[in-house]
Amino acid sequence: MYLNAAALGDVPIIRQSLEETNEISLNVNCVDYMGRSALHLAVDSESMEAVELLLDRINFECIEESLLHAISKGATKIVKVSLKMPLPGHCWMVIGESMESRLLDKITTVTRKHFPMH
Numbered sequence: 001m002y003l004n005a006a007a008l009g010d011v012p013i014i015r016q017s018l019e020e021t022n023e024i025s026l027n028v029n030c031v032d033y034m035g036r037s038a039l040h041l042a043v044d045s046e047s048m049e050a051v052e053l054l055l056d057r058i059n060f061e062c063i064e065e066s067l068l069h070a071i072s073k074g075a076t077k078i079v080k081v082s083l084k085m086p087l088p089g090h091c092w093m094v095i096g097e098s099m100e101s102r103l104l105d106k107i108t109t110v111t112r113k114h115f116p117m118h
Contacts (some may be wrong), residue, residue, distance in 0.1 A: 001013065001017065001029070002014065002017040002026060002028075002038060003031075003036075003038055005017065006039070006041040006045070006054065007041040007042075007045055008045060008051060009042060009045035009046070009047025009049075009050045010050075011047065011049045011050050011053060014038070014042075018053070018057055029058050029061075029062055030057050036063065037058065037062040037066060038054050038058065039055065039058055039066040040062070040069050041065065042054055043066050043070045043073070043078055044069075046075065046078070048069065048081060050083065055082060058117070063082070067079065070082060
């Protein structure tokens with residue numbers, strides 16, 4: 001239900017699922033059979049509100065993958081919002097210089113691929 005709600009951009013259901021994570025053991029970082037996180041699916045639905053809601057709750061790897069997905073699909077508004085959002089506190093523990101440079105390398109590669117400067 002949680003991933004389906006993200007795919008549809010159904011913010012009330014996403015919010016309800018996130019609020020009930022203590023009552024039910026919902027893994028907010030779960031993925032579907034294709035490896036897509038709730039944030040990835042929310043990017044596909046182009047629901048800015050769903051993206052903002054999920055950015056605050058999921059792990060850095062999901063944020064990284066979804067940001068690259070948004071860049072590759074040309075969702076510039078979502079990319080801008082994602083880059084301006086402060087990372088959740090738990091993300092700061094995993095970000096080091098090597099991870100920052102890895103993310104920058106990926107962003108550069110995806111950007112060059114989808115937005116050539118010819």
